[in-house]
Amino acid sequence: MTGHHTLSETERAVATHLRGLGIDLTAQAAVSNLYRAANAIRSHVSKTVLREADLTWTSFVVLWVVWMWDGIETRHAAAEAAISKATLTGVVRTMERRGLLRRSGDPDDRRLVRLSLTDTGRQLMVELFPRFNAEESYIVSRLSRNRLAELTEGLRTIVEHLETAPGGKSADGAGPTA
């Protein structure tokens, strides 16, 4: 993917469609390619490494977050995984059912729920992540060391720009303003 039209064809169609509307084409191309790349990556990894482990992308991300930050509180885990608290509740239920993850209440503040991996979950990540990373390595293998560094830096700039922005300040959610 994405689609039976190539990137060039799409960009040409866009250009002709939006002629004279005062559109920022460079921004359009950048965002479009960014999202297209993210989709391609998610799809690729889901169909290779994660498929064998019977994990969805989101499940893997949640496991990853809990692996990185053991005992993390649910609201923080949701923010790290870029999903809403409501979504996390469902994913955690699934992962708990499969014995990969554990919920435990905080004795000091009984509103809180803390998450940690089971031994099985930790073992899964130790054996799964290197394979996941191998795909990541494959994904960027066409870029030189310099170009890859520039790409990463550009992405960081965007992320920090959006995350520090005033933004919409919605109630919950996975947004940059959370």
Add this chain to the structure above:
Amino acid sequence: MTGHHTLSETERAVATHLRGLGIDLTAQAAVSNLYRAANAIRSHVSKTVLREADLTWTSFVVLWVVWMWDGIETRHAAAEAAISKATLTGVVRTMERRGLLRRSGDPDDRRLVRLSLTDTGRQLMVELFPRFNAEESYIVSRLSRNRLAELTEGLRTIVEHLETAPGGKSADGAGPTA
């Protein structure tokens, strides 16, 4: 989002966790930042422009695709929007219910269904897209013209790499091999 930890904190945690596992950290950082940026963008736009129009990101993308390629066949529309045919069926049903989109059979091949915007749908896109694009412009506003061009080029490289790859060749789906 994405989280109460900053990018630097996360990268530090990753580095300490994966020490000695032979992990490609530069690839990990690149892919991680790419996906994080995509999430931030999707979230940002969803909460600003699309929220007012009561459209989900996917709905907007589908409308966009049909706007660009009027009379497109469903399987191609699904590929362009990077969603599965099954998902598209549902989204189209929703958009049709709201009078933004129309389905019509192909007389020459009665298996096919072609999609096109209604006048209402076209009018919506004409007034909505400039605002959408203004957000895109805001998103990349911190990058110089040169850095933006480099970013876009790097993303294109990744997309083309994944889309031309042999990959999994799944039956349906929105993947890079579709």
Add this chain to the structure above:
DNA sequence: TCCAGACCGTTAGGATCCGAACGATAGGCC
């Protein structure tokens, strides 16, 4: 002390999202 407000995770309801299986249609080959 007590209670109004803030915050926590969960639930409710609906839209996406997927792979797999399904009926319907088209096209090649005899």
Add this chain to the structure above:
DNA sequence: GGCCTATCGTTCGGATCCTAACGGTCTGGA
């Protein structure tokens, strides 16, 4: 013509995903 196979969009079942509303818990000031 008559079948076999490929391909189309849809349906089905289940997981994700969101906002809004909810009950339980904490906290600070009267």
